[in-house]
Amino acid sequence: MKREITITINDEVHTATVEHRYLLVDFIREIAGATGTHVGCGFEGRCGTCTVVVDGYAVKSCLMLAVQADGAKLLTIEGLARGEELHPLQAAFRDLHGLQCGFCTPGFLMTLYDFLKDPIDSEDAIRHAMSGVLCRCTGYVHIVAAVRQAIAVLAAMTPTERARWFPL
Amino acid sequence: MYPKPIERYFAPRNLEEALRLRAEYAAECALIAGGQSLLPRMKARLASHRTLIDLNHLENLTGIESVMDCVRIGALVRHRAAAADPRLRQTASALSDAAQAIGDLQVRNRGTVIGSLCEGEPASDIAPAAIALGAHLRLKHTVGERLVPVTALKSGVIDPREVATHLEFVTPTPGTFSAYLKVGRAAQDRPIIGVAALVVFDREGRSTRAVIVVGGVHPAPQLALRAAATVKDVLLTSRLLTTAGEAAAAEIATQDDTMASAQYRSQLIRSLVPQVLAQVLARFRQEAR
Structure with missing residues (x-):
């Protein structure tokens, strides 16, 4: 019924013995204490707010069992900024008011x-990419604008500089 | 919502071990790859499995490859990889379209093409495209294997001792073009109606073969045979595309459910069939140029 697993979250290694049915999102929040990853629905995979990056790919952490992430490397919202320096995407959200209440923001980011x-860099492609996250303050217009700014800022960087912002 | 307790969880490293576990636990186990349909169903308690066999660590099932005259898609190919594959985009666009249309970015990152087919729900994006391509599912068990056409997939067809390892179809001949389009309540939702079409053109641009498959209808995707006949052995014109849409709406039985009325579904068929055929034609013209 239980298994010991090890998951690396934002370069920190977490080992715990969990039930097979334990969801990855609970491992992140309850065991690793990284509560920036939110839960906005009843774990049905509808809201997208629990999205984290697992081995380089964005996935909904409520639609994955923790045991399935044994050995994986995760990036969560807490790992996005570099110290005091915001990720270009975070900076764009702040500059262009890409959030109101902010609850869904970790999922979007x-x-x-x-x-x-x-x-x-097209509105259609951006909207298609973010269709799996719901914002109930209805801030999509500003989010699209923020993404376009982030694309421009990242495109102006050297490849090495840009790669620094994508550790996973 | 949480799944019922899962007594055993296995993550086999090779197919032999997976097949052995599958045979041993048979009906009480479920295979999990992406888990994007299975986990929600387990959490809603629509399904409960005391044993899970996780296929994610199996080798040799992550690729899309050409074997003889066939395209073979491994059981661990995610929708995202299928949507991005240049060869599929070139020869089997309907499947690329479907893989790009299913779920949302996060679901496409994790969910697999074959898993979506094995879930066997009528409202699947992948099934109509796979049927249009004449695809088969390769099912293995400890002492053998068989090929089952995607058209034959329904609940109970896959034996609880079998593992679906590949989706296969004959590489379409040059001049074959296909597409898939859907309408869902929201972009990431299951299709209310999804239509796949495949047309083989000769050098003059005349269609020599046409297949139209409508998904989102019960109990499984259906071939629109009369609609396909209206666009075979002809030069496609916009008037013909409209006729095909009318024919498909007339021949495909639709159902009422919580997502949409039967009447709305028929209207979607009438509207989507010409659109998807127009997309096929546009792809043919682009290549002919």
Whole structure:
């Protein structure tokens, strides 16, 4: 019924014995204490707010068992900034008011982190990429604008500089 | 929502071990790859499995490869990889379209093409495209294997001792073009109606073969045979595409459910069939240029 697993979250190694049915999102929040990853629905995979980056890909952490992430490397919202310096995507959200209450924001940022690795600078592509995260303050227009700014800022960087913002 | 307790969880490293575990636990176990349909169903208690066999660590099932005259897609190919594969985009666009249309970015990162087919729900994006391509599922068990056409997939067809390892179809001949389009309640939702079409063109641009498959209808995707006949052995015109849409709406039985009425579904078929055929034609013209 239980298994010992090790998951690296934002370069910190966490080992725990968990039930097979334990969800990855609970491992992140309850065991690793990284509560920036939110839960906005009843774990049905509908809201997208629990999105984290697992081995380089954005996934909904409520749609993965913790045991399935044994040995994986995760990036969560807490690992996005570099110290005091905001990730270009975070900076763009702040500059262009890409959030109101902010509850869904971790899900948007981690989903769009994946999209920004190989972005397409069109409103359609951005909206398609973020269709798996719900914002109930209805701030999508500003989010699209923020993503476009982030694309431009990242495109102006050298490849090495840009790679620094995509550790996973 | 949480799944019921899962007594055993296995993450086999090779297919032989997976097949042995599958045979041993048979009906009480479930295979998990992406888990994007299975986990929600387990959490809603629509399914409960005391044993899970996780296929994610198996080798040799992550690729899309050409074997003889066939395209073979491994059981661990995620929707994202299928959507991005240049060869699929070139020869089997309907499947690329479906893989790009299913779920959302996060679901496409994790969910697999074959897992979506094995879930066997009528409202699947992958099934109509796979059927249009004439695809088969390769099912293995400890002492043998068989190929089952995607058209035959329904609940109970896959034996609880079998593992679906590949999706296979004959590489379409040059001149074959296909597409898939859907309408869902929201972009990431299951299709209310999804339509796949495949047309083989000769050098003059005349269609020599046409397949139209409508998904989102019960109990499984259906071939629109009369609609396909209206666009075979002809030069496609916009008037013909409209006729095909009318024919498909007339021949495909639709159902009422919580997502949409039967009447709305028929209207979607009428509207999507010409659109998807127009997309096929546009792809043919682009390559002919």
